Amino acid sequence: MNTQGNVVSAEEAFAKKAERDLISAVKNGDKQAYKQLYELHVGQVYSLCLRLTSDKGLAEDATQEVFIQLWRKIANFNGESKFSTWLHSVTSNITISYMRRQKGWFQRMFNIEDSEAMHYEASASTDAVDLDSYISRLPERARIVFVLHAIEGYRHEDIAQMTNMAVGSSKAQFHRAKQLLQEWMGYE
Amino acid sequence: MSNQDFERQLASQIAQLDKQKQPERDLWQGIELSLAKDQAEPQPRKQAGNTVILRQTSTWVAMAATFAFVGVLSWFTLNQPAPQSSPDMMDVAMTLSQQHEAQKQALLVRFEDQPALTQNWQQQLAELDEAAKAIKAALAQDPNNIALLKMLQHVHQQQIDLIETVHAPKWQQI
Numbered sequence: 001m002n003t004q005g006n007v008v009s010a011e012e013a014f015a016k017k018a019e020r021d022l023i024s025a026v027k028n029g030d031k032q033a034y035k036q037l038y039e040l041h042v043g044q045v046y047s048l049c050l051r052l053t054s055d056k057g058l059a060e061d062a063t064q065e066v067f068i069q070l071w072r073k074i075a076n077f078n079g080e081s082k083f084s085t086w087l088h089s090v091t092s093n094i095t096i097s098y099m100r101r102q103k104g105w106f107q108r109m110f111n112i113e114d115s116e117a118m119h120y121e122a123s124a125s126t127d128a129v130d131l132d133s134y135i136s137r138l139p140e141r142a143r144i145v146f147v148l149h150a151i152e153g154y155r156h157e158d159i160a161q162m163t164n165m166a167v168g169s170s171k172a173q174f175h176r177a178k179q180l181l182q183e184w185m186g187y188e
Numbered sequence: 189m190s191n192q193d194f195e196r197q198l199a200s201q202i203a204q205l206d207k208q209k210q211p212e213r214d215l216w217q218g219i220e221l222s223l224a225k226d227q228a229e230p231q232p233r234k235q236a237g238n239t240v241i242l243r244q245t246s247t248w249v250a251m252a253a254t255f256a257f258v259g260v261l262s263w264f265t266l267n268q269p270a271p272q273s274s275p276d277m278m279d280v281a282m283t284l285s286q287q288h289e290a291q292k293q294a295l296l297v298r299f300e301d302q303p304a305l306t307q308n309w310q311q312q313l314a315e316l317d318e319a320a321k322a323i324k325a326a327l328a329q330d331p332n333n334i335a336l337l338k339m340l341q342h343v344h345q346q347q348i349d350l351i352e353t354v355h356a357p358k359w360q361q362i
Contacts, residue, residue, distance in 0.1 A: 031223065038216060043208035050209060060211050067219045069224070131201040151202055182194045 019083055038067055044089050051147045052095045054136040058102060062095040069094055087156055088152060096144065096162055110152065134184050138177050145170050146177035218341070225334045281327050281337060285320070287346040293346065299355040307355040316347045 020039075025033035051057040070090060077086050091185050135143060144163060148154040149170070154162075156170040162172070323340045330336060 029252070029311055034223075035216065035220075038219065042215065043210050046211045046215075047207055047209040054213065060213060063211060064218050064222075065213050067215070067224045068226075071219075116307055131205060133244075150198075151205060178198070181198065182191075185194065185197065 064099045066094045142173045142177035147175040295351045302355050304354040319343050
């Protein structure tokens with residue numbers, strides 16, 4: 001067990017060093033290294049974008065936006081936290097801001113108010129079993145708060161700052177999300 | 189079933205969530221183009237929305253801007269000296285156009301039997317085709333112009349957005 005533990009540690013240490021080297025190369029403007037970094041993390045970024053937006057097209061656009069801005073912001077990464085943690089924070093902020101702009105466009109275009117009855121790409125099926133399907137059906141603000149708090153582990157204070165809502169509203173939206181999930185998952 | 193059961197079930201499902209999902213289309217190409225443009229313009233852009241994506245812009249406003257821009261380009265093209273060739277960039281433009289055409293045709297087939305929200309969408313589509321042609325002509329004159337390549341991508345995206353928007357029921361838009 002000890003040996004296995006050592007092997008895992010050595011692998012982790014190696015992976016960390018490789019990532020540090022990659023980030024350092026990117027900071028020096030190496031685009032090939034940036035492509036490697038993209039390939040390593042695109043799944044993680046897209047997955048978070050998709051959960052936040054609940055829309056494939058928006059999630060793809062937001063993912064591009066994240067990696068375009070990341071190229072400019074990577075010099076700000078000082079290595080104090082894990083890169084993936086920092087990247088999650090950057091992704092959340094950029095995606096929320098992207099959704100805000102996009103929502104403005106849709107509302108201007110179709111004069112649609114945010115309402116529970118209108119969820120982009122909401123699943124019409126009521127027997128969807130996986131949690132992601134339920135999450136995609138949540139109203140936008142409840143969904144964002146749920147994803148950031150329950151899945152990504154952000155505090156309500158952080159979410160309030162990211163989304164420009166009061167801390168109390170973030171807690172209320174989380175409660176609302178859980179109530180809806182509880183209902184849909186048949187626990188009421 | 190109790191609240192505790194629900195909390196347990198929820199926590200278990202959250203732990204099992206897939207944290208790595210791959211996008212269906214290749215996003216790197218667009219990112220790379222935008223980075224190339226950044227290098228060509230050393231001043232960092234403050235508005236993140238002004239990237240290769242450009243989908244947040246109102247389609248109608250963007251279309252008006254496109255036609256105005258294409259008008260200027262056409263004038264420019266007619267008044268330019270002899271062309272210089274740069275096969276690489278033209279290849280990129282050609283590949284983009286081929287990919288776009290395949291995507292457009294697939295969408296048109298998909299929505300073939302679905303009623304459209306507006307009557308004149310095909311005319312708008314044809315106008316965007318004309319815009320794309322004018323941009324490609326300008327690109328042939330100035331093959332190293334990344335801005336033109338981005339404009340071409342933008343027009344392609346507008347066509348896709350137009351087809352999707354006029355065929356998607358309103359309730360699906362938000």
